[in-house]
Amino acid sequence: MPPRRSYDQYCSAARALDLVGDRWTLLIVRELLAGPRRYTDLHADLPGVSTDVLASRLRDMERDGLATRRRLPPPGAASVYELTDRGRELLPVLQALGAWGQEELGERRPTDAVRAHWFALPLLRQLDGEGLVEVRLEEGHFHLHAGAEDGPVYGDGPAPGEPDALLVLDTGTCTAIGRGELSLLQAVREGRVEVSGAGTLAKALRET
Numbered sequence: 001m002p003p004r005r006s007y008d009q010y011c012s013a014a015r016a017l018d019l020v021g022d023r024w025t026l027l028i029v030r031e032l033l034a035g036p037r038r039y040t041d042l043h044a045d046l047p048g049v050s051t052d053v054l055a056s057r058l059r060d061m062e063r064d065g066l067a068t069r070r071r072l073p074p075p076g077a078a079s080v081y082e083l084t085d086r087g088r089e090l091l092p093v094l095q096a097l098g099a100w101g102q103e104e105l106g107e108r109r110p111t112d113a114v115r116a117h118w119f120a121l122p123l124l125r126q127l128d129g130e131g132l133v134e135v136r137l138e139e140g141h142f143h144l145h146a147g148a149e150d151g152p153v154y155g156d157g158p159a160p161g162e163p164d165a166l167l168v169l170d171t172g173t174c175t176a177i178g179r180g181e182l183s184l185l186q187a188v189r190e191g192r193v194e195v196s197g198a199g200t201l202a203k204a205l206r207e208t
Contacts, residue, residue, distance in 0.1 A: 123177065
C-alpha cells in the first residue's frame with residue numbers, strides 16, 4: 001500500500017485532512033454511518049465514484065483506522081465495511097459540514113443524483129432527544145437512531161421495530177429542511193409533516 005500523503009504541517013486541521021481530505025472519503029463515511037455495507041452497495045449509493053477510487057479510499061480508511069472489513073457468517077457470506085469508533089467520531093464533523101453547506105444546495109440540478117437516505121443527517125440535526133424514528137418519503141423510507149452513541153445512525157427502509165416517532169412528509173418539505181429554509185418544528189406546525197407514535201420524540205414534535 002502506498003504511503004499516506006500528508007500536508008506535512010504541524011496543525012490538527014492539516015492532520016485531519018491528511019486522513020479525510022481526499023475526494024469521496026467523507027461521503028464514504030456518510031454511507032457507513034448506516035452500519036455495515038457491502039462494496040457493491042457503497043458503489044451504488046455513491047454515483048460518480050469509480051471502482052478503482054472507491055477501492056483505494058476504502059483501503060486508505062482501513063489503514064488509517066477509520067473503517068474495518070469483515071466477512072459475514074453464512075448465509076450472508078459477504079464482506080462488509082464498517083466504521084471503527086474513530087471513524088464514527090466523524091459524525092459531528094459531517095453534521096457541521098452539512099449545516100455549513102446547506103445554503104449551497106439551491107435548486108436540484110438535472111445532473112444531481114439523490115437518495116432518500118441522504119436526507120437522514122439533515123433531519124437528525126433537527127431532532128432533540130433519543131429514539132427510533134421512521135421517515136416516509138415518496139422516494140423511499142429510511143429510519144434514524146436519534147441520540148445513539150454507537151451502532152448505525154440511520155438505515156434504509158422501515159424502522160427495525162416499533163418506532164418512537166413516524167414522520168410522513170413530501171420531498172419538497174424535506175428538501176426545504178435540508179436547505180435550511182424550514183425547520184422540522186415549523187413544518188410540523190404548518191401541517192407539512194404528519195407525526196405519529198407514542199414516544200417522547202413524537203410527543204415533543206406534536207406539542208410544539
